[in-house]
Each structure stands twice: as C-alpha cells, then as structure tokens.
Amino acid sequence: MPAATPVVEMRDVTVTFPGVRALDGVDFRMFPGEVHSLMGENGAGKSTLVKALTGALRPDSGSIAVDGRPLEQASPRKSQALGVSTVYQDTNLLPTLSVTENIMLGRESRWGPFIDRSATQARARALLKELALDIDPAAELGELPFALQQLVAVARAIGIDAKVLVLDEPTASLDGDEVADLFRVIRHLKRRGTAILFVSHFLDQVYEIADRLTVLRDGALVGEYRTDDILRIELVHKMIGPQYAAIEDVAPVDFSQQFAGDSGPVVEAVGLGRRGRVAPFDFVAREGEVVGIAGLLGSGRTEVARLLSAVDRPDTGRLRVSGAGRRVRTPRTALRHRIVYASENRQNEGIIESFSVRDNILIALQADRGWYRPISRRRQEELATSYIQALNIRPADPDAVVRDLSGGNQQKVLLARWLAIAPRLLILDEPTRGIDIGTKAEVQRLVNDLAANGMAVVFISAELDEVLRLSTRIVVMRDREMMADIANDGASSGKVLTMIAGGGAP
Amino acid sequence: MKNLLAARLTWPVVALAALLLLNFVLQPNFFSIRVQDGHLYGSLIDIVRNGAPTVLVALGMTLVIATRGLDLSVGSIVAIAGAVACSILASSGSEANVPVVIVAVAAALAAALVLGAWNGFLVAVVGIPPIVATLILMTAGRGLALLITQGQIVTVSSAAYRVIGAGFALGLPVSILIAAVIYAAAALLTRKTALGMLIDAVGVNPIASRIAGVPVKGINWSVYAFSGLCAGVAGLMISSNVTAADSNSAGLWIELDAILAVVIGGTPVGGGRFSLSGTLVGAFIIQTLTATAYTAGIAPGVMLVLKAIVVAAVCVMQAPRVRSRAQRRVPSRPRAGVRS
Numbered sequence: 001m002p003a004a005t006p007v008v009e010m011r012d013v014t015v016t017f018p019g020v021r022a023l024d025g026v027d028f029r030m031f032p033g034e035v036h037s038l039m040g041e042n043g044a045g046k047s048t049l050v051k052a053l054t055g056a057l058r059p060d061s062g063s064i065a066v067d068g069r070p071l072e073q074a075s076p077r078k079s080q081a082l083g084v085s086t087v088y089q090d091t092n093l094l095p096t097l098s099v100t101e102n103i104m105l106g107r108e109s110r111w112g113p114f115i116d117r118s119a120t121q122a123r124a125r126a127l128l129k130e131l132a133l134d135i136d137p138a139a140e141l142g143e144l145p146f147a148l149q150q151l152v153a154v155a156r157a158i159g160i161d162a163k164v165l166v167l168d169e170p171t172a173s174l175d176g177d178e179v180a181d182l183f184r185v186i187r188h189l190k191r192r193g194t195a196i197l198f199v200s201h202f203l204d205q206v207y208e209i210a211d212r213l214t215v216l217r218d219g220a221l222v223g224e225y226r227t228d229d230i231l232r233i234e235l236v237h238k239m240i241g242p243q244y245a246a247i248e249d250v251a252p253v254d255f256s257q258q259f260a261g262d263s264g265p266v267v268e269a270v271g272l273g274r275r276g277r278v279a280p281f282d283f284v285a286r287e288g289e290v291v292g293i294a295g296l297l298g299s300g301r302t303e304v305a306r307l308l309s310a311v312d313r314p315d316t317g318r319l320r321v322s323g324a325g326r327r328v329r330t331p332r333t334a335l336r337h338r339i340v341y342a343s344e345n346r347q348n349e350g351i352i353e354s355f356s357v358r359d360n361i362l363i364a365l366q367a368d369r370g371w372y373r374p375i376s377r378r379r380q381e382e383l384a385t386s387y388i389q390a391l392n393i394r395p396a397d398p399d400a401v402v403r404d405l406s407g408g409n410q411q412k413v414l415l416a417r418w419l420a421i422a423p424r425l426l427i428l429d430e431p432t433r434g435i436d437i438g439t440k441a442e443v444q445r446l447v448n449d450l451a452a453n454g455m456a457v458v459f460i461s462a463e464l465d466e467v468l469r470l471s472t473r474i475v476v477m478r479d480r481e482m483m484a485d486i487a488n489d490g491a492s493s494g495k496v497l498t499m500i501a502g503g504g505a506p
Numbered sequence: 507m508k509n510l511l512a513a514r515l516t517w518p519v520v521a522l523a524a525l526l527l528l529n530f531v532l533q534p535n536f537f538s539i540r541v542q543d544g545h546l547y548g549s550l551i552d553i554v555r556n557g558a559p560t561v562l563v564a565l566g567m568t569l570v571i572a573t574r575g576l577d578l579s580v581g582s583i584v585a586i587a588g589a590v591a592c593s594i595l596a597s598s599g600s601e602a603n604v605p606v607v608i609v610a611v612a613a614a615l616a617a618a619l620v621l622g623a624w625n626g627f628l629v630a631v632v633g634i635p636p637i638v639a640t641l642i643l644m645t646a647g648r649g650l651a652l653l654i655t656q657g658q659i660v661t662v663s664s665a666a667y668r669v670i671g672a673g674f675a676l677g678l679p680v681s682i683l684i685a686a687v688i689y690a691a692a693a694l695l696t697r698k699t700a701l702g703m704l705i706d707a708v709g710v711n712p713i714a715s716r717i718a719g720v721p722v723k724g725i726n727w728s729v730y731a732f733s734g735l736c737a738g739v740a741g742l743m744i745s746s747n748v749t750a751a752d753s754n755s756a757g758l759w760i761e762l763d764a765i766l767a768v769v770i771g772g773t774p775v776g777g778g779r780f781s782l783s784g785t786l787v788g789a790f791i792i793q794t795l796t797a798t799a800y801t802a803g804i805a806p807g808v809m810l811v812l813k814a815i816v817v818a819a820v821c822v823m824q825a826p827r828v829r830s831r832a833q834r835r836v837p838s839r840p841r842a843g844v845r846s
Contacts, residue, residue: 311717335719349717352710363707367719371701
C-alpha cells in the first residue's frame with residue numbers, strides 16, 4: 001500500500017539543549033497515505049522530533065526533507081510551505097471568529113484589496129463537505145463543542161494543501177464518539193494520500209488507527225515497526241526499556257531492612273476521582289510501605305498522586321487522613337498532616353528558581369510554622385548544611401541559587417525540603433527522571449531507608465524496573481483507571497507489563 | 507566595580523544623585539536647611555514631605571507587585587479616605603475636638619482597609635486578573651468618594667486634623683514621620699519575620715509555593731489590604747494638607763507614580779524579590795523630578811516628557827541584558843528546552 005518513496009525523510013537528526021541531548025541521531029520517515037504514530041515516554045524526544053519537523057526548532061545536525069525538498073534554515077513558515085501542517089493539542093484557533101474565518105484566515109478569496117466573503121465561505125464549505133463534516137461555516141467557532149473545534153483545526157490544516165498532517169495529542173480531551181469522528185476524518189485523509197503523524201499516548205487508539213510506529217527512548221531511535229507486526233507488550237517493553245538494569249552494579253541498595261512496626265494506615269481514599277482525569281479509585285497507604293504506581297504517561301498515575309495529596313480537588317469520593325479531624329482540601333492542610341507531594345514537574349511545581357538552596361529547603365518548613373515564627377538564622381544554617389551533607393548536594397553551598405544547579409541536585413534540594421517537615425506520607429512523582437544514574441541510586445536508597453523507618457511512600461516512575469525494585473506493593477494504572485493493586489512478590493514483572501499494555505494481543 | 511554595576515540599587519541611586527546635583531546647579535541654596543520656630547525648612551524637606559503620600563502608596567504597591575499583582579485603585583482609595591475623614595469632621599459640628607478627629611481618621615482607615623480587602627478578595631478568591639480587578643475600584647472609587655461628599659469639595663478647619671499633613675513634631679513635618687514609621691515597620695515585618703520570604707516565593711513561583719504549603723491566597727489577600735491601608739494614610743495626608751477633600755483630584759494618577767517608583771526601584775514587575783529600599787529611592791526620584799520642574803519653570807507638559815526620559819533610562823539600565831553587558835559577562839545562557 002505505501003508508495004515506494006517516503007514523503008518525509010529525517011536523517012541522523014540531533015537536537016541538543018544545554019545539558020541534554022533531546023534527539024540523538026534519529027532517522028524518521030513517513031509514507032503518503034499512511035498514519036504513523038510516534039511512541040515514547042516522557043523525555044523520549046517525541047515533541048522535539050515534531051518540533052524539528054514543523055520547523056519550530058532547528059536541529060544541530062542531520063537533514064530533513066519533505067517530498068524530496070530539503071527543509072533548511074527551518075522555520076514554521078518554511079515547513080508549512082513544504083506541505084507540513086500541524087494541529088496542536090490546544091487548538092490555535094480564534095474562538096470569537098466564524099468557522100469560515102478560522103479555516104481561511106490568511107488565504108481568503110480576494111476581490112481587489114477586499115475580501116470576497118461569499119467566495120471564501122464557499123471554499124470553506126467545500127472543504128468541510130470534503131471531510132464530510134456537518135458544521136455551519138457561518139457559526140462562531142467558540143460556540144461549537146471542543147471536538148468540532150478540533151475538526152475545524154484539521155480542516156484549516158489540510159486547507160493549506162497539506163502533504164503531511166501532524167496531530168499532536170489530538171484525542172487528549174475527546175470522548176469516545178468524538179474520537180470516532182476524528183478517526184473517520186483521518187481515514188478520509190489517508191485515502192486522499194495525506195501522510196498523518198498521530199502523536200498519542202493512548203495505546204488502544206494507536207492500535208486502531210496507526211499503520212506504522214516509530215519508538216523513541218531517551219532521545220534515541222529504538223525502531224520503526226508496522227503496527228500489525230508488533231504486540232502491545234513488545235511495544236511497551238521498547239518504550240520503557242530495560243536501560244537501567246545495570247543500576248545494581250553501579251550502586252547496590254540493601255533491601256534487607258524492612259519496617260518492623262505495625263503498619264497503620266496513613267491515608268485512605270474511598271472512591272476518589274476527578275472527571276476527565278482519573279476514574280474513581282480506592283487506595284490505602286500504610287506506614288513502612290512503598291507503593292509503586294506503574295503505568296504509561298497519561299495513564300492517570302500523576303492524577304492519583306495529586307488527589308492523594310489534595311493538590312487537585314476531587315469530584316467524587318473522600319480522602320481520609322488518620323489523625324485529621326476535618327477534611328483535607330488544600331496542599332497546605334495536607335502538609336500540616338505531613339502528607340507531601342513531590343511533583344514530577346520540578347521546574348514549574350518544585351523549585352523556587354531564583355531562591356537560594358537554603359531558602360528552597362526551608363520554604364515548606366517555614367510555611368508550616370507560619371510567617372510570624374521565623375526560623376533563626378543559626379537554625380537555618382544548621383538545617384541547610386545538614387541536608388546538603390546528608391543528601392550530598394553539589395555545590396555544597398547553601399547560598400547557591402538553585403536555578404544554577406543540575407537537575408539531579410535540584411531534585412535533592414526538593415527532597416531535602418520535603419524531608420525537613422518529617423512526612424508521614426511521601427508521594428514521589430518521577431523523582432528519578434532526568435537525573436544521572438548515581439543520583440538515581442541515592443534516591444532509591446533513600447526511599448528504602450525512609451520506609452524502613454516507618455514512612456509511607458508512594459513511588460511513581462515510568463521505569464517499571466525501578467518500581468519493581470523498590471515497591472512492596474504495586475498499583476497499575478491504564479487509560480486513567482486503576483487496574484490493580486497487588487503485592488510485589490518478585491515475580492510480577494510479566495503480569496504488570498501485561499496490565500499496563502492491556503488489550504492482550506492486537 | 508563589576509558588582510557595583512550589577513547591583514540593582516546602583517543606577518537608581520546614581521540617577522537620584524544626578525538629579526539632586528542638577529537642582530544644586532539651578533538653585534545653589536537647594537541643599538540649605540534652615541531652622542525656624544524649631545522647625546526645619548528647605549527644598550529637601552519639601553521634597554520629602556510632598557513625597558510622603560507617594561512613598562506610602564509605593565510601599566503598598568511594592569508588595570502587591572512582588573506577588574505578580576498590580577493595584578490601580580490606590581488613587582481612588584486616596585480620594586475615598588479623604589472624603590470619609592472630611593465628611594465626618596464637617597458634619598460633626600465639633601471638628602476641633604481631638605476624639606472626633608480620631609474617629610474620623612479611624613473610619614477613613616477602616617474604609618481604606620475594607621476596599622483593599624475587596625481588591626484582595628477579587629484577585630485571590632475570585633481569581634480575576636489584578637489589573638482588571640483593581641480597575642473596577644479605580645473607576646468606581648471616585649464616584650464613591652463623590653457620593654460621600656455629595657459632589658462637593660468638603661473643607662475642614664480642624665487644627666488637630668491639619669497636624670497629619672501639615673504639622674511638625676521633633677522639628678520635622680509629621681507626614682514624614684508617619685511615612686517613616688510605617689515604612690520602617692513594613693521593612694521590619696517583611697525582613698525580620700518570614701513574611702518577605704513567603705511573599706517573594708509567591709511572586710517567583712505561585713504554583714510551587716502552593717504545593718510547598720505557602721498560604722498563597724492569604725498572602726495575596728493581605729498585600730492588597732495593606733496597599734489599601736497605605737493609600738488610606740496617603741489620602742489622610744493629602745486632604746489634611748489642603749484642609750479639604752477634593753474627590754476629583756485627590757490622588758489623581760498617584761498609582762502611576764507609585765508603579766514607576768517600584769519599577770525604578772528594581773522590583774521585577776513579573777513578581778518576586780521585591781526591594782523596599784529600591785522603591786524608596788524610586789519614589790524620591792519621581793518627587794525630585796517634579797520639584798525640579800517647578801523650580802526650573804518647566805511647563806507641565808515638557809515635565810512629563812522629562813519624567814518619561816528618566817524613567818526609560820533607569821529601566822534600560824536595569825534590564826538584565828544591559829546589566830550583564832556592563833559586567834562584560836557572557837550573556838545569560840538560554841533556558842533549557844523542555845522535552846517530552
């Protein structure tokens with residue numbers, strides 16, 4: 001079915017950001033009339049590859065060609081001129097203008113210096129008809145449901161005579177019927193010969209619509225496969241990867257210590273859920289237990305953590321905290337009960353970037369004490385110095401600005417912040433992402449020690465290896481639902497992987 | 507030298523010194539201060555005294571801007587505070603009576619505090635963007651003041667009330683003393699407790715602050731209430747100095763002077779790391795400019811242009827890019843890209 005020559009050819013593309021190689025010599029191709037899906041976990045380089053293709057960023061090296069013509073001195077405009085059209089997750093449309101205006105903006109039919117409204121509208125209507133979309137071109141866009149707005153965005157994208165259509169997480173906020181509508185349009189475009197890049201983390205949808213897959217991991221190409229030729233479980237393996245299997249050699253962790261006391265519950269969730277984010281779930285965190293949450297990106301693992309720590313408000317269910325008289329509704333009250341959420345998003349939800357290491361460590365403790373009870377200067381120095389030593393933070397300077405630290409050291413500063421308030425439940429969301437292997441082992445060791453001393457820990461990681469290694473219990477998330485809550489008996493790797501992938505054989 | 511160029515207070519202080527020097531050239535007795543009846547008089551004293559309301563309003567504005575906010579309503583609160591105090595005095599029939607003056611002042615300050623808290627409510631609880639939330643009171647506030655004074659300019663003749671804006675104590679104008687005490691109290695409260703750190707944190711990263719347990723809403727609410735209170739005191743000073751409440755012109759455009767003072771002082775408009783000393787210098791720069799224009803006989807229109815030039819110059823000098831150039835350092839490295 002695919003034509004012999006690819007419409008998109010990227011060769012040996014490398015993109016670096018300060019300190020990271022976001023794409024490392026990646027080859028990528030797309031054929032006309034095919035839906036191609038880009039797969040990978042957080043930090044795999046999906047977005048970077050899409051941005052290189054759409055001209056939003058320029059690679060350091062390598063070549064990109066669309067329809068045989070090279071994309072040089074890339075810019076979004078040049079990429080578009082070569083026939084690459086993009087629909088972003090949050091559709092970049094103008095809600096107060098009409099559907100016609102949104103589709104035709106910038107290429108209206110003209111009559112001298114004036115816009116020929118009726119001709120423009122007729123072209124928009126023809127375009128909508130071609131996609132078999134029943135949308136009134138005169139309607140105001142903002143009045144339409146979100147799913148239709150997204151289809152209008154698709155209509156706008158293909159109106160620019162697109163050879164390649166990039167759909168970045170197009171189904172993230174659509175329900176089942178709306179997804180079906182979108183897929184109908186995608187199949188229609190396929191028949192027209194358009195190549196479609198479908199970026200999504202919903203495996204079911206990928207297997208339904210994609211003809212071909214490219215898997216990335218840590219900025220490198222893992223491989224290109226025909227969807228029919230690869231089992232879900234193989235795909236998940238390739239996405240997650242066994243890349244850190246060697247960590248035991250680098251830094252062994254002594255797992256023989258276990259919490260000896262009574263495992264009383266710290267937090268109990270009953271039917272806790274939030275519409276569109278995660279389906280209602282039950283959950284208990286007990287003292288001395290490490291509960292690992294496994295699942296792919298977008299499976300709802302972060303949402304569970306945010307509900308457990310009252311960072312997000314639930315629509316349904318209750319969160320019961322042992323020792324809490326009243327309901328816990330804000331992160332501030334959660335912290336008062338020593339429930340800590342360490343966000344996966346260190347930059348935006350973790351560090352206070354222009355603050356010193358000392359102030360970053362002390363902020364939660366200080367906030368808990370109240371502004372009128374400042375921590376004395378001497379005590380500040382003592383605390384900061386002891387955590388810097390205990391966690392081996394580099395540079396070992398409490399006055400260093402945290403923005404200038406490496407990702408691993410920023411992570412340690414944040415761990416120090418949370419440990420300083422002596423948590424009873426510590427929820428770590430991807431604490432080892434983007435940090436070097438040595439630091440990673442240090443974090444793992446720390447988690448193990450904390451639990452051995454009676455702390456309840458919830459540990460979220462995209463790396464199954466790590467979850468299996470650390471957890472006493474494992475919770476599996478898939479498609480925003482909690483699928484299982486099982487004891488980690490050491491032999492559950494295959495079982496967990498199957499549950500993460502779901503759907504059995506394709 | 508490098509550190510001096512990089513420090514954010516350096517350029518504002520240089521600008522202020524240059525302005526004062528210019529005044530000295532224009533008017534050789536500019537720096538002379540004479541004692542008359544045990545009171546200090548002189549151009550410098552006048553500048554500080556006339557600047558006292560702006561200094562106070564800018565103080566409140568600094569904390570608001572430090573939380574990524576903005577308070578456009580301060581001018582209206584100035585007018586309302588004056589209107590409340592003068593109306594109570596005028597209708598009391600015994601305005602020379604000190605307890606009556608105390609009641610009038612307390613009522614005016616309470617009104618200012620309530621209005622500030624209203625702004626804080628709109629921003630912190632309802633979630634309206636600060637510029638819009640405070641615009642409501644900016645426009646409606648003068649109408650409110652006119653309602654209180656029934657559309658009149660209310661004049662008062664209370665000697666006790668006059669002390670606030672025009673009296674002397676310890677040889678200095680009372681308004682300077684009031685402003686100094688409030689300013690010092692605010693500086694102590696923010697830097698000797700953890701309040702300053704928490705306000706900074708909210709301005710730098712409100713989301714991370716919330717997750718770290720910082721009472722973001724409470725802080726947002728409080729800074730607007732405090733800004734209202736500062737504007738209230740400024741309103742008392744202004745109406746006391748002219749012994750009248752003029753709802754149309756009292757505190758007109760004072761929000762702009764205050765915002766300029768904060769910006770010149772080096773508090774980032776994007777929030778965080780506020781500088782109270784910087785704001786003080788900024789307010790004096792603006793006040794000195796105004797005074798210079800009067801002594802040099804510059805037309806008010808030209809004066810505005812002058813003001814704009816000075817402000818632009820200081821802001822350019824403070825731009826991070828210019829400052830890092832001045833240090834001859836490599837320009838700050840680009841932000842690490844986010845990949846996913």
